[in-house]
Amino acid sequence: MNYWQEEDLKYIWHPCSQMKDYEDLPPIVIEKAQGINLYDTVGNCYKDVVSSWWCNLLGHCNPRINQAIKKQLDKLEHVIFANFTHKTAITLCQKLIEVLPKGLCKFNFADNGSAAVEMAMKMSFQFHQQVGNTHKKRFMALTDAYHGETIGALSVGACDLYTEIYKPILLDVEKVPAPDCFRCPYGKCRDNCACECFEKAEKTFEKYGNEACAMLVEPLLQGSAGMKVYPALYLTKLRTLCDKYNVHLIADEIATGYGRTGKMFAFDHAGVSPDIMCLSKGLTGGYMPMSICVTTQEIYDAFYDDYNKGKAFMHSHTYAGNPLACSAAIEVLNILKDENIIEKANENAKYFNQIIRDKFENLPYVGEVRHIGLINAIELVKNKTTKEPFESELRVGYQIYKKALKKGVLLRPLGNIIYFNPPLIIERGDMDFVTDISKECMLEVIASL
Numbered sequence: 001m002n003y004w005q006e007e008d009l010k011y012i013w014h015p016c017s018q019m020k021d022y023e024d025l026p027p028i029v030i031e032k033a034q035g036i037n038l039y040d041t042v043g044n045c046y047k048d049v050v051s052s053w054w055c056n057l058l059g060h061c062n063p064r065i066n067q068a069i070k071k072q073l074d075k076l077e078h079v080i081f082a083n084f085t086h087k088t089a090i091t092l093c094q095k096l097i098e099v100l101p102k103g104l105c106k107f108n109f110a111d112n113g114s115a116a117v118e119m120a121m122k123m124s125f126q127f128h129q130q131v132g133n134t135h136k137k138r139f140m141a142l143t144d145a146y147h148g149e150t151i152g153a154l155s156v157g158a159c160d161l162y163t164e165i166y167k168p169i170l171l172d173v174e175k176v177p178a179p180d181c182f183r184c185p186y187g188k189c190r191d192n193c194a195c196e197c198f199e200k201a202e203k204t205f206e207k208y209g210n211e212a213c214a215m216l217v218e219p220l221l222q223g224s225a226g227m228k229v230y231p232a233l234y235l236t237k238l239r240t241l242c243d244k245y246n247v248h249l250i251a252d253e254i255a256t257g258y259g260r261t262g263k264m265f266a267f268d269h270a271g272v273s274p275d276i277m278c279l280s281k282g283l284t285g286g287y288m289p290m291s292i293c294v295t296t297q298e299i300y301d302a303f304y305d306d307y308n309k310g311k312a313f314m315h316s317h318t319y320a321g322n323p324l325a326c327s328a329a330i331e332v333l334n335i336l337k338d339e340n341i342i343e344k345a346n347e348n349a350k351y352f353n354q355i356i357r358d359k360f361e362n363l364p365y366v367g368e369v370r371h372i373g374l375i376n377a378i379e380l381v382k383n384k385t386t387k388e389p390f391e392s393e394l395r396v397g398y399q400i401y402k403k404a405l406k407k408g409v410l411l412r413p414l415g416n417i418i419y420f421n422p423p424l425i426i427e428r429g430d431m432d433f434v435t436d437i438s439k440e441c442m443l444e445v446i447a448s449l
């Protein structure tokens with residue numbers, strides 16, 4: 001361990017980590033980055049194919065975003081956002097409205113994804129209270145969902161790894177069994193099914209729809225659950241069902257927005273709009289902590305009244321509307337448009353998926369290769385026929401992760417699911433490289449099982 005690693009471990013408690021693992025794998029000290037490359041202090045390079053927790057959209061140290069932030073920095077770094085405003089935030093909203101699903105037109109700012117989810121939940125709850133639906137007090141969400149780490153966001157999440165210990169203090173949320181296309185209980189295939197599993201949502205709504213204020217979803221892709229992909233038809237049906245029961249549909253597009261699924265937003269695949277949409281991650285290109293909760297005129301209007309009626313949304317975050325973050329977010333939208341980023345990424349996505357299928361699909365223990373946009377996931381299973389998973393204690397994914405790091409590729413498997421979620425600007429040479437290395441590492445680990 002070098003000096004900086006020792007000092008790091010003296011002071012820093014890293015997120016989502018068992019710190020004891022660092023005895024064996026000390027933190028990698030990154031000094032600079034460019035495109036998809038991260039460079040450490042001792043001369044190693046790592047290909048960041050997880051977009052640094054899915055937020056880096058257009059490469060590290062993107063010259064245009066760097067320039068935009070520097071320009072903003074010399075004018076205004078931050079200002080209180082109640083009663084005060086600034087052109088950068090306004091311009092961002094003008095630009096976002098052009099690309100958002102229709103009907104979403106009121107923007108409330110926060111500084112991380114979980115905070116945006118909390119805000120969406122409070123907004124929906126308060127809306128129903130203020131329009132006379134006082135019986136609507138519960139939330140619904142999908143099983144296997146992930147919406148963040150604060151208490152409210154954890155309540156609507158369902159990944160046991162994150163929620164289990166906190167269950168006694170979480171909200172009582174009704175969970176709709178999520179689509180499970182890899183292990184489809186109806187024996188269908190996600191490319192041409194009729195979402196037979198939607199009957200489970202219908203049943204849950206029959207029971208709890210009347211007392212629910214909102215249903216949250218990660219559209220098309222349950223990320224933390226292991227990059228589980230499901231059809232857009234499910235969202236279209238969910239829109240109709242939510243309307244029937246007067247339940248808000250909250251789209252958590254924190255991971256799926258900004259071209260990750262091949263369109264600007266995952267909901268664009270479904271041709272319907274949610275009532276509230278949460279954005280973060282790609283929003284600033286992975287530069288600055290910012291999130292936005294966008295909603296409709298109808299929801300906004302239910303809070304609009306004389307002050308003493310007490311209907312205002314009294315939610316705030318100190319860093320709401322931060323100008324530096326807004327300047328990055330504007331430049332991200334400019335780049336996506338000027339450089340046809342999503343179109344080009346979709347062309348490359350075909351190539352990426354093809355080589356991944358070619359290299360991995362026939363390997364032992366590979367249960368499924370699934371993809372959406374540039375996101376590709378390889379689910380490893382103990383038994384290819386029964387799809388029985390590996391025991392989590394084996395930490396198969398983690399072993400592959402450690403080997404890949406040594407060879408210059410940053411994967412961060414979700415359990416036994418190895419995935420790639422690279423910046424949209426990844427080039428084909430890097431796709432070849434990272435898939436070759438990942439395959440090598442996977443074979444080594446498999447051989448040792």
Ligand SMILES: *Cc1c(COP(=O)(O)O)cnc(C)c1O
Nearest residue numbers: 112113114146147148252254255
């Ligand atoms: C990352 C993520 C969040 C939480 O965002 P943070 O900024 O980490 O709080 C919420 N929902 C989804 C779908 C995410 O991927």
